[in-house]
Amino acid sequence: MLEQHLAVLPIILPLIAAPIALILGRSLLSWGFATLISGLSCFVSWQLLVAALSEGVLSYAVGGWPAPWGIELRVDAANAFVLLAVSAISTLVLIYSKDSIEKEIEKSKHTLFYTAHLLCLAGLTGILITGDAFNLFVFLEISSLATYTLVSLGSDRRCLTAAFRYLVMGTIGATFILIGVGLLYMKTGTLNMLDLASRIHFYESSRTINTGLAFIMVGVSIKLALFPLHMWLPPAYTHAPSAVTAFLASTATKVAVYVMIRFIFTIFGADHVFNEMGMDLILMALAIVAIFKCSYMATVQSNVKTVLAYSSVAQIGYMILGVSLVSVTGLMAGLIHIFNHALMKGALFMAVGAVFYRVGSVDIKAFRGLGKQMPLTMAAFTIAGLSIIGVPLTVGFVSKWYLVTGALEQNNWMIAALVLVGSLLAVVYIGRILEAAYFQKLPEDTDPSTVKEVPWLMLAPMWALVIANIYFGIDTSITTEAASSAAEWLFQNNNVQEVSQ
């Protein structure tokens, strides 16, 4: 009975749990409840991934209305993979947040935090699973509205202006997607993604469809913070509570990257988007500018959260670069990096949150001497930082390896070289923080006895992610198998010719 409805559970569980978490009213109770629910949806996602890898696509008709009339949920190798990453990170962040939000969010707002977190999770899983273009917009707005609330829970008043700016940009992005979906519906008369994909080929030269494509790509680019449209991201990540930043940085933008992949490969067809519309060159150029401009911006910031926020925009550049290579290896690199970047940024932001918990600041100066005072936190930060750089034996190396391989397959030496040079900039911005932590002394006005390790409930999820960083860096078979079957599936599905130069 329950197995039949497995596909809908990752959405329904957190959606129903959100108001219950609010009604529970007590901070500790709703924390336990939210963590339990998030853990359950993580377990369901794992089951779904196993099922999707062995049986192929799982389809579920919501309310018993068959597609294309009803809303269809579709779980395949590509989205089950991202789904597992999102729900696992959500669970770890919830465990971490119990102590972390004590210092950053007022006591009276704790239950609101858990409610908004669950709503955000429901929205994100909805975006991943749904097979309906309009439904995707609705889930996008559910997760975005929860995100604006989460950002505005920060302790600094600047979080309010950051949340407002995010709200304006995010709404424009979502409305652009709505316009695009409307234009597609106008021409094809359907909203189901597969149905759209089968009909869109008849109208490929239609201006309506291409305008829709343009609107959707710009809208999604705002949501995933592709380079010139990323201005909302650094302030939002800087001023949001650390637990929120850790969650958003490792899930929200990744899900938007997935949406872009889905629209390009499943709906419009890679052949049309890349070969006829030439979108790959635009994406590639923007991705490379993102990598360099934002890595550079990260090296000159003094707030460590801002450093990592700019680094996130640069890392999104790597994902989009993988997509823009238009090959199975490139797409696979993009998908692997979605998963890997979630692991590293989650760990990094959790470590920064731990520093805030003890020191009360995330300025680079606050990190002075912490290597001795908080050895476990800083060791976690170091390993995750090395992963961002792409040092072998960490997951960062695996993503960069496939990205470079993808570029070299097409004899694109330029791209391969640029990826490697981009990593050097990561050495600079991570190195600055490590230098302060390990080679500078604790400021003299600070009492060393107050700066000690954080509670184990904060350390455990942080180290879980760090160990995942190393584990998936050494044993790459799980991630690469899942990503390569997802990438091949996406390519085969619309019989696209790979581009080779």
Add this chain to the structure above:
Amino acid sequence: MNLILDYYNYWIVVFLMMTGFYIVISANNLVKKIVGLNIFQTSVFMLYISMGKVTGGTAPIVVEGVTQYSNPLPHVLILTAIVVGVATTAVGLSLIVRIKRAYGTVEENEFENKDDAI
């Protein structure tokens, strides 16, 4: 002339869309920004609603002697989008209330000077 008359619904949509978009970008007052955002969203509602119209079709209610109906689906979709728009406006306005409490102003250029740029 036909270009204007035949597609008059699109002209209205584009005019409203650009008006709203311009207000969002140029307005200094946060409440005006939300108003602009609303006009922008409303134009999209009108795009959807007007495309559901079938020439010669009536309201989609089964009546004897009528065979052609307008498409009700875009209208239903827009009901959902309106709800989303209302929720966005509510979140935006409540943020403005808190900004006003924290900074004492809702003019963007005034509160930007009160904090260091990040």
